[in-house]
Amino acid sequence: MSDDLKKLISILIEEIRMLRHQLDAPGEDTISDKFAKYRENVRRMRLKKAAEEES
Amino acid sequence: MAESRVEQIISAIKTKLETIVGDGGTTYWHTYHVIRYHAMTAEILDPSIERPIAVVIPDVVESEEDTNRQIRKFVRFDIVGTKKHQLPARPFDATAPNRWIVQNRIAQDVEKKLREDVTLGGLTDNLEITLTDETAETTYIDGWATVMMNCVAQTVHSASTP
Numbered sequence: 001m002s003d004d005l006k007k008l009i010s011i012l013i014e015e016i017r018m019l020r021h022q023l024d025a026p027g028e029d030t031i032s033d034k035f036a037k038y039r040e041n042v043r044r045m046r047l048k049k050a051a052e053e054e055s
Numbered sequence: 056m057a058e059s060r061v062e063q064i065i066s067a068i069k070t071k072l073e074t075i076v077g078d079g080g081t082t083y084w085h086t087y088h089v090i091r092y093h094a095m096t097a098e099i100l101d102p103s104i105e106r107p108i109a110v111v112i113p114d115v116v117e118s119e120e121d122t123n124r125q126i127r128k129f130v131r132f133d134i135v136g137t138k139k140h141q142l143p144a145r146p147f148d149a150t151a152p153n154r155w156i157v158q159n160r161i162a163q164d165v166e167k168k169l170r171e172d173v174t175l176g177g178l179t180d181n182l183e184i185t186l187t188d189e190t191a192e193t194t195y196i197d198g199w200a201t202v203m204m205n206c207v208a209q210t211v212h213s214a215s216t217p
Binding site: 028030031032034035037038039041042045046 | 094095096097099100114133135185186188192193194196197201203205
């Protein structure tokens with residue numbers, strides 16, 4: 001295996017490790033994030049109700 | 056020119072919430088520090104504010120025009136109520152009241168006050184609370200008990216006087 005390939009593999013392994021860490025320990029949501037999520041739920045609920053009324 | 060009907064409604068909601076006077080639950084649970092803001096942000100969770108906080112946040116306004124040049128508007132807004140509240144270190148250590156009860160008391164106060172006069176003194180045809188969210192997924196922030204309530208006010212006005 002060439003040195004370049006080894007280097008590339010080690011970079012990829014490090015990237016995967018960092019991504020896994022981010023997935024395992026996501027940053028705590030702020031109140032703004034929570035509020036955005038809430039507003040998204042409200043809009044989804046409104047669309048669902050409108051679709052039900054039309055059908 | 057007078058402020059728009061939408062502005063008058065949002066302003067009336069704030070004024071209405073300011074008239075809630077807490078008496079330990081006989082009539083209302085709390086007296087609130089009421090503000091209007093464009094969104095719910097970290098600056099609002101100010102621990103130096105002793106009272107529970109009620110935030111009025113305007114959302115979209117939907118409009119329909121009928122054949123008589125009358126405009127029906129659905130003025131959507133949110134009320135976010137929040138109170139300082141520490142969870143116990145262990146879930147098994149009970150606190151009284153617990154977080155959900157604190158949230159629910161705020162929701163109860165707001166609902167009772169809004170339903171007192173759903174016309175807001177003649178500004179609206181109806182005022183509804185369409186969703187009350189007390190779930191941890193969307194409301195939990197360490198040190199606070201928060202409830203989010205989505206409301207809609209319906210109003211009709213002539214096309215020439217928005």
